Structures are given as structure tokens and as C-alpha cells.
Amino acid sequence: MDERRRFIYHRLRAFLRQGRAWRAAPTQSGQAAAILVKRKERINPFYVASGVLGVAFTLTACAYGVLMLQANRGLMRPDALGQEHPLLSLLDQHGAAILGAEVGLLAIASIAAILLDHWRGKRAARNHTQQDDNA
Numbered sequence: 001m002d003e004r005r006r007f008i009y010h011r012l013r014a015f016l017r018q019g020r021a022w023r024a025a026p027t028q029s030g031q032a033a034a035i036l037v038k039r040k041e042r043i044n045p046f047y048v049a050s051g052v053l054g055v056a057f058t059l060t061a062c063a064y065g066v067l068m069l070q071a072n073r074g075l076m077r078p079d080a081l082g083q084e085h086p087l088l089s090l091l092d093q094h095g096a097a098i099l100g101a102e103v104g105l106l107a108i109a110s111i112a113a114i115l116l117d118h119w120r121g122k123r124a125a126r127n128h129t130q131q132d133d134n135a
């Protein structure tokens with residue numbers, strides 16, 4: 001029986017090193033059964049920023065493309081009041097600068113997301129080695 005206990009102990013340590021933890025869950029009979037669950041990792045906020053900036057860049061690039069298409073085909077007509085649409089006039093004046101700023105922000109957010117994941121991975125590995133040294 002000692003050999004079986006050692007085997008179970010080592011398997012449990014291996015699961016705990018992988019970021020898993022025991023949790024008691026009720027069964028149909030009302031008794032608590034131990035199940036393994038993986039610890040929930042925190043969301044990387046830079047992924048959210050990258051997603052929002054990516055959508056903003058896509059919309060701006062599409063609008064800028066429509067502006068350039070209309071300008072090349074000679075369809076840049078003012079409306080009945082003699083004014084252009086405000087979005088098209090904004091993109092006509094500052095479109096390249098807006099797209100450049102969005103690309104820069106998107107690059108910064110993407111690099112920050114990668115660095116945060118790398119840092120969290122190193123920290124988790126360091127914590128696991130410290131736990132192994134303490135055990």
C-alpha cells in the first residue's frame with residue numbers, strides 16, 4: 001500500500017505543478033467528490049486593447065479606401081447642401097495620420113501583450129521551481 005500512496009502523491013504533485021487544484025464538487029448523492037480543475041488565468045488586458053484597436057483600424061482603413069475610390073473615379077460630390085460628409089472630409093484631411101497612429105498603437109498593444117504573456121510565464125515557472133525546492 002505504501003507504493004500506491006507514493007504513486008498517488010507524485011501524481012498529485014505533478015498536477016499541482018501544472019497549475020491545477022483540487023476542488024470538492026457535490027454529486028447526485030450529495031457527497032462531495034474531489035475533481036481536478038485548472039486555475040483560471042487572468043485576462044491579458046493588452047489582448048482586449050489589440051482587439052479594439054484592430055477593429056478601429058479596419059473600419060478606418062475601409063472608410064479611407066472608399067474615400068480614395070470615390071476620389072479616383074471622380075465621384076466626390078457634395079450633398080444637396082453643398083457639403084461633404086464629415087467623415088470623408090476628416091479622412092481627406094487627416095486620414096493618413098489617423099491610420100499611422102492606429103498602426104503604431106496596434107503595434108505597441110501587440111508587443112505589450114506578448115511581453116506580458118512572456119513575463120507571466122517566467123513568473124509561473126519561477127514559482128513552480130520555488131515550490132519544488134520547498135517540498
